[in-house]
Amino acid sequence: MSETLLQLRDISCPRSDGSLIFSDASFNVNEGDILVLRGKSGAGKSTLLKCIAHLNVYKGEILYRGRSPKSIGVPAYRTHVLYVPQRPSLLPGTPKDFFITISSFSSRNPKNSRLSKKDERTAVPDLNQAIEVGRSFGLDDELWDREWSSLSGGESQRMVLAVAIGLDAADILLLDEPTSALDPESSKSVETCLTSDMKAPDSTLQAIVWITHSEEQARRVGTRFVEVTADGIREEPRDPEV
Numbered sequence: 001m002s003e004t005l006l007q008l009r010d011i012s013c014p015r016s017d018g019s020l021i022f023s024d025a026s027f028n029v030n031e032g033d034i035l036v037l038r039g040k041s042g043a044g045k046s047t048l049l050k051c052i053a054h055l056n057v058y059k060g061e062i063l064y065r066g067r068s069p070k071s072i073g074v075p076a077y078r079t080h081v082l083y084v085p086q087r088p089s090l091l092p093g094t095p096k097d098f099f100i101t102i103s104s105f106s107s108r109n110p111k112n113s114r115l116s117k118k119d120e121r122t123a124v125p126d127l128n129q130a131i132e133v134g135r136s137f138g139l140d141d142e143l144w145d146r147e148w149s150s151l152s153g154g155e156s157q158r159m160v161l162a163v164a165i166g167l168d169a170a171d172i173l174l175l176d177e178p179t180s181a182l183d184p185e186s187s188k189s190v191e192t193c194l195t196s197d198m199k200a201p202d203s204t205l206q207a208i209v210w211i212t213h214s215e216e217q218a219r220r221v222g223t224r225f226v227e228v229t230a231d232g233i234r235e236e237p238r239d240p241e242v
């Protein structure tokens with residue numbers, strides 16, 4: 001049986017006026033899941049993803065492998081449960097600088113993690129691996145040395161994903177509309193890379209929570225479907241058409 005990686009229990013997220021963006025979100029994320037989050041614009045999908053990443057205030061309980069983010073250490077938790085934004089917001093320097101900086105964060109050092117030996121990651125992030133992932137997305141190597149601000153929307157989006165996958169430390173990726181700026185061919189190369197990475201025996205990646213507005217993409221990649229609505233958050237059958 002597949003292992004439970006994340007447990008969400010009665011998660012709700014308040015606005016500053018006290019009203020709730022959503023409430024009672026309760027579901028597990030298991031090894032092998034590509035859990036698609038669907039729902040209308042403004043329903044709260046990105047907010048839910050940020051709550052899971054412990055980047056937003058929430059009520060309720062989130063456990064990773066049975067432990068709270070605080071007991072693991074929030075930076076280490078965020079390394080294992082990695083939020084990938086749609087696009088980088090005003091990052092300074094180049095993607096190469098960014099990769100090297102993130103690779104050196106102390107939370108990536110197993111000595112600074114409160115996880116068990118079994119769950120620690122010992123691999124040193126390899127820039128060449130990230131560049132290789134970028135190539136599979138159609139990114140020229142020279143883009144790694146260009147300023148973020150000079151990259152197109154689609155190049156930035158693929159670059160952020162290449163960094164996230166190249167770091168090879170997350171076992172759960174939280175993807176916020178990862179292909180929203182891409183043409184159909186580039187979207188499919190990203191989908192292929194992510195779904196293959198999930199299946200690769202030497203990969204750390206074990207599950208993805210994936211926001212998309214595309215029904216076609218949801219059907220291509222999803223193994224589970226969760227709908228975010230004003231009336232609540234509910235899991236749907238395997239095929240959203242059923």
Ligand SMILES: Nc1ncnc2c1ncn2[C@@H]1O[C@H](COP(=O)(O)OP(=O)(O)OP(=O)(O)O)[C@@H](O)[C@H]1O
Pocket residue numbers: 015016021039040041042043044045046047048
């Ligand atoms: N920091 C905030 N303060 C107040 N309201 C917020 C905040 N962040 C998000 N919201 C509101 O919460 C609601 C949900 O936003 P969210 O971005 O999570 O929706 P979404 O489902 O991801 O939308 P989209 O599909 O358009 O990206 C929206 O009404 C948004 O305006």
